[in-house]
Amino acid sequence: PEGLPAGQLAAALGVPPSSLTFHLQQLLHAGLVTQRRASRNLIYAPDIGAMNGLVAYLTENCCGGGAACATVCPPVAGAA
Numbered sequence: 001p002e003g004l005p006a007g008q009l010a011a012a013l014g015v016p017p018s019s020l021t022f023h024l025q026q027l028l029h030a031g032l033v034t035q036r037r038a039s040r041n042l043i044y045a046p047d048i049g050a051m052n053g054l055v056a057y058l059t060e061n062c063c064g065g066g067a068a069c070a071t072v073c074p075p076v077a078g079a080a
Contacts (some may be wrong), residue, residue, distance in 0.1 A: 003043040032047055037074055
C-alpha cells in the first residue's frame with residue numbers, strides 16, 4: 001500500500017523495466033496508481049479507493065447486475 005520503486009516491482013514480477021514502465025504509466029493515467037519521487041526513484045502505489053470504485057462500477061454496470069457478477073466472498077468490513 002505504501003508503494004514500491006519501479007525497479008523493485010519489475011524485479012519482483014520478472015518483467016522488463018521498460019514494459020513495466022509502460023503499464024505503470026497507463027495505470028497512472030487511469031488514476032489507479034499514484035506516483036511520487038523519492039530521490040532518484042519513482043515510487044508507485046495502488047489507489048485502493050479508485051480500484052474498488054472501478055470494480056464496483058464494472059460489477060454494477062457491465063454485468064447487468066445478474067448472478068454472474070455476484071460476489072463470491074463478501075468483503076470484510078473495514079478491510080482496505
